[in-house]
Structures are given as structure tokens and as C-alpha cells.
Amino acid sequence: MYPTWRWYGPKDPISIEEVSALDIRGVVTALHHVENGAVWSREEIRQRKRELGSLPWSVVESVPVHEGIKQNADNAPDLIDNYCRTLENLSAEGITTVCYNFMPVLDWTRTRLAVPVPGGTTVALYGLDLIAFDIFMLARPHAADDYPAELVELATDHYESMEPEDRQEVMDNMLKGLPGSEESFDLASFKESIEPYLHIPRSTFKENLQRFLEEVVPVATKEGIKLTIHPDDPPWSVVGLPRIVSTMDDLQDVLDMVDEKANGICLCTGSLGSREDNDLPAMAKKFLDRIHFVHLRNVALKPHASFEESGHLQGDVDMAAVMGELLRSKADVPYRPDHGFTIFDDRKRRTNPGYSLYGRMRGLAELEGLRYGLLASRRG
Template sequence: MIEGWRWYGELDRITLPEIAQTGAASIVTALHEIEYGAVWPREVIARRKAQIREAGFGWTVVESLPIHERIKRGEGDLSGLFASYRQSMANLAAEGIKVICYNFMPLLDWTRTDLTAPVRRGGTCLRFSVHKMAALELYMVERPGAEADYAEDVKVAAKAWFDAASDTERDGLVTAIMAGLPGAYPRYDAVGLKEALAPYRGLDREALRANYKRFLDEVIPAAEELGLSFGVHPDDPPRDLLGLPRIVSTADDIGWILSACDSRANGLTLCTGSLGANPVNDVPAIARRFAEKIPFAHLRNVTRDPDGSFEEAAHLQGDTDMPAVIDALLREEARRRSAGRLDADIVFRPDHGHELLGDAARRAHPGYPLIGRMRGLAELRGVIAGLQFRAPAA
């Protein structure tokens, strides 16, 4: 497996020389400064690749080549947006990029309600609290129909939090929810978020699936011709939010996506944290079931609460059996090698991480501290080494 590290380019407070000290071999990045829907120019991709190479890294995975919201909504004439997306794909392929990670979450990317929840032995982590999300929907955005989406005890807790929260705490909740949007993407306050939801009115699961199928039909044939592999990132969290459907949340969802466009280029970014936040998901089983379609992996762990809340755990703690997941990926790599494939190695990165020691002072992108992720990478590296050197089965 190839050790990767997510880097936000010039927007990142962590430098490439610092990343080199973690031992990671491959940078996972994107042109976050380019607005959604615009073509990624080849010369800009080439400059970024040269910068990464000069620092001693490879660059084979883009995360992400974002999908314009009009495509997700199926709104208007989309031919220009699809053409631009395919041109960006061609420019990436021309510079030797092999894997494109993307998601199909409407409006929001990964979503948390707390960016600095305390960790028992010190440090902080990302957290998603169901009652705070309910407070946002019920009392700040005032989404029609939100009452039906939450249990009574959650609504009681939401009202108590809202009544006790200061304006600063309420604003902080919205800021946390917006933090998952990378790069050139608008952020909203509560009023703006309410307005941003309006164009999605009436977008149900079936409609979003139809729009997703069209996206796959438009880009996967081109990916095949260009030698690219696509890996869809699961929904984070794997549940409907703000009345918007999430359609990449379970093993059945993944099965539908991979069969909707039957191609080796149509694959899965295995995110153990996103999938692990849904108690119905057996993440090691998902890794084994879809192993041949996994070009890229995010390895992290979460601890779930009974009400559906969860928080980021240390990489080898939490509710997902991480060694079992890694074992599935290593076995898939071995299968690929035995089949003579040149792309046998799976790039992975330590996803998210606790803010530890001096991380907080650096003020890196939420969820992406230096020391916390380095700890996670070291732990994952140890599991991989242990499994690689295990005694052969009798």
C-alpha cells in the first residue's frame, strides 16, 4: 500500500517539507482554488505536479475533481459542464494522474457540528451531534418537515441546546457545518443556508440517483479511454441532511452505483470513517465485497453513540475493525499482482486526526492536523507491516 497525505496546496498551513518528515510517499491534492465547473488547465496541473515532485513525492490521486451542483440537481442544459469536466479529466490524465476521488453529496461536503470536541486524554476531535444538527434545522434554518426526521428525545435536546446557546455558539455551529467545503466554494450563514436549500426542493432519492446515473454515463466512458479510475467517496455522515437525500451511505448504495455503470473505471473510495458512522455497515465486509473496485482508501475510525451522533476516534480505536479492513486491501493487492496488474498498489491516507500537542496553534484545515495525522499514519503503518510479515496460513 502507498502511504498518502492530503495537502491543500497554497491554502494549507502544513508544508510539503513538513509532510516529508511524516514518511508519506504520495500527495493527495486538488486545485482547490478553481471554482466548480471550470476547466482545470493542463499547465496549472503541471505546475502543481512539478511542485510535488520537486518535494520528493508522487501525485497519482486527485481529491477531488468537484461536481457542479447543477449536475446533482439535474438543472438546465448541462452539456457545457460535462464537457468541462471531461476536459479536466483529459488534462489530468495527460499529466499522469491515475485516480479521481469525488463525491455526490448535494450542497454540503463532510459535515460536523463540533470542530474541537475534547478527547479524554487531551487534544480535540471532530464530532457530529444529532441534537445540534436538529437545532440547526428546526430553529435556525427552520426547514419545513424537519420535525418528522428526528426522534422526540433528540428534539427535546435540540430545543434545550438552542435555548441555552449564545449567538456566538449558534454562529459557531454554522461555521462548523460549513468547514467541510474545500476550496473555492461559498460558505453560508443560517439565512444563506436556508436560501441555498431552495433550489433543491423536490429533489428526492430517485431523482438524485437518476442525476448520478447521468453523470456516470457522461464521464466513465471517457475515464476508460483515458486510463483513469474513479472512486466515489461515501456520504459523510451517511444519512440524509437538511432534507437532502444521501445515496452513497450503505453497501446496497455502493452496489447500485457500481452496477449502474459496469466498468473497471467506476469504483469506490473506501472511507472507513464515513461508512463506519452508520451502524448498519460492516466496513470490513464492504472492503472485501468491493475490493476489486477500490483504487483509493481513507482510513480513519469513529465512535458511535446510540442516538446517531459520532466522533472521530484514534485510528486503531473506535467501532471499525481497522486491521480487518487493511487485511482485505492487502489481499486485494496480492490478487492484482498475481493477475499481472501494474496498478496493484492502493493509495491510502490517514484521514482526519485528533488535534494533539501543538496542532491547535497551527490552525490547519479542520480535521487535517499535522501531529494527529502523523500519529494515525504511524499506527496504520504498523498494522500494515504486521500483516505483511505474518506467517503463511497452514
């Protein structure tokens, strides 16, 4: 298990020179400028490697899965073929761990990005704002039927108490895309984008994932690539969209779709840990041989299906127990500190939400301290 750092390329507010000063063994990045569904050329891949300088490109996060594949649209075969060609080109350039997700339309979702907490820092939060957005701003038909009556009542009161600028903040956070997302929307285009999925049952959506894996996993196996699916964030349906990678059973289903080593998991402790019934140490133990990439992040669970991001060693995820299980792996698996507080000069500089410099450096130091401590304790 070894530390890496996510970098968004030349447009990242954090320079590669700053990243190079960190005690990491590799970089997690992607070609965000390439249109979804297009083939990543070898020259584009080489150019990103040159931009990394002496740092190795350890993990691709992500090669996006086009919505046409997720919907099994008429152009899905061509899009899957392009995906396979991208895997071949990455392998030819020596990059063999590829993360992806199968979340429709929305990538990771938070309703507030800068909530003040004690200590003068800010964190991201997911809360009742989402239900208020779904029912009153998006006005999705029959949205209220998808939530317990108690939460609908609370969300209604919450919406009525919101100032106009608060409503606009939530709207922007839902529509404009967070780091790593490949799309942004206005309200009309968002409604248009989610419409097809409102008629795709969860079971059919799983079949679409299996169809994709049946095509790409053999190519990944041939090319020596490890695919790692990122779990849903948050791990439940959002605005009526189907989500199928949220629980231990879901992860097992994904692995069973194509039972090959190349078909693996990205264990994201923050995403999965946002759901109280997910046992993260048990997941790490059960799927150890198929975990090819790890995101270490913590969350503090709140009432009413809400959570806020916390310090990497605080929160409701038992990070020591999770890492203890992961360190039993015989494979040298990359991990990255996922998200971080906004601290010190992060407050003065432009940063991507969740992807601060000093906040993630703090998380990296804490996680590396935990890792070294666990390894030392095993040596006696």
C-alpha cells in the same frame, strides 16, 4: 496498498517540505482555486506538480461535481463536458486516480470541531446540534417531521440550553465550509442553495448520478483513469438533502450504474463507519476489485445518531479486519490517514480542522504499523 498524504496546496498551513519528510509514496491534492465547473488546464496541473517537488501526485481529491450536474440543470451537459476535459488533461499529465463525491451543497459535516477529550487533545463531533440547527436556526419547513419524536425533544432541550456562542459555533461550522469543501454560505444563501434539492426525490437524484457516470466513465476508461466516489459523510440525509451513497446497497447501485472498472469506490471507513448497520470488513471484501482509493479513519458511535472522531486504531471500526481484507487486493491501492487529533505543536499552529500535522502523523504511524504487522503475519 501504499500510504499517501492530503495536502491542500500552497495555502495549506503544512508546508510541502514537512510533507516531504514523511514516509509516504505520494500526495493527494486538488486545484482548489479553480472555480467549480471550469476545466482544469494542463498548465495549472503542471504547476501543482511542480509545487510537489519530488513527490508524485497520486490521487486527485477532488474534481468537484458542480451543483448543476447534481440537479440535472440546463447547463449540465456543458458542465459534464468540462469535467471530461479535465479528466483528459489529468491523464495527459500522468494522474490517473480521481476522487469525487455526489453530496449536494454540503461536503463532510461536523457540528463541533474542537471537543476536548482525555489526554489534552481535541476531536470533531457530530451530534444533536445538527437537529437543533435544522429545526431552530435554519428553520427548514417541516424539519421536525424528518426525525424521531424522541430526538426532536432532546434537540429542543439541547437548543434551549445552548449559550449564544455555542449556537454561533454550530452555525459557523454548518455554513462556512470544512476543508475540502468548495463553498461557504451565510444563512440566506444556504437556504437558497438547498431549496432545489428539497424538491428532488432520492430516486431522481440517483438518476442524475447515473446520467453523469454514463458520460464520464467512458472517458475515464479511455484515458486510463480510475474514478472513486466518496461516500456520504455522515451517511444519512442532512437538513433534508438527498444522500445516495451511504450503505452497501447504495455502493452496489453506483457500481451497477456503469459496470466498468473505471467506475470505482473510495472506501472511507470513517464516513461509512458512522452508521452502525454498515459492516466495513464486509464492504471491503465485497467491493475489493472496485476500491481504487482508501481513507482510513475511525469513529466512536454515541447515542442519538451522534459520533465523534477517535484514534485510528480505536473506535467502532475494526481497522485490522478492514485492512486485512484490503491487503488481499492485487492492486497497489493508495490510502491516506484521514483526519487526526490536535496534539503537540498542532495546538500552537494554524491547521485546517481535522488536518493536523502531528495528529495525522500519529495516525499514519499506527496504520503503517498495522499494515506491516498484517503483512508479516501472512508471511508466517
